Amino acid sequence: MKRLFSIIILLIFMAFGVAIAIVNAEEVVFNFYYGSVTQPLSILLVGAIMVGALLATFINSMVILSLRHQVRRAQRQLKQAEENSVTLIESTDRNN
Numbered sequence: 001m002k003r004l005f006s007i008i009i010l011l012i013f014m015a016f017g018v019a020i021a022i023v024n025a026e027e028v029v030f031n032f033y034y035g036s037v038t039q040p041l042s043i044l045l046v047g048a049i050m051v052g053a054l055l056a057t058f059i060n061s062m063v064i065l066s067l068r069h070q071v072r073r074a075q076r077q078l079k080q081a082e083e084n085s086v087t088l089i090e091s092t093d094r095n096n
Contacts, residue, residue, distance in 0.1 A: 027039065
């Protein structure tokens with residue numbers, strides 16, 4: 001059921017994208033530092049969206065890697081604290 005829902009959502013977005021491409025079929029000139037390119041507006045929009053998605057994915061992956069590193073460090077500290085507490089409990093049991 002979840003897969004069917006995902007496919008339906010994907011088809012809706014694809015239909016929306018095709019509709020935008022049909023409406024924005026005129027050619028535009030895109031100027032950048034080293035030149036310019038003439039492409040249909042819809043192609044430039046898709047390219048801009050893809051570049052934005054790639055940048056967002058890269059930034060999010062950097063945040064995720066940083067958080068994973070913090071989790072690993074916290075797990076090591078927790079394990080060390082548990083070992084210290086076991087050692088402390090054992091030493092107090094021996095003294096009694």
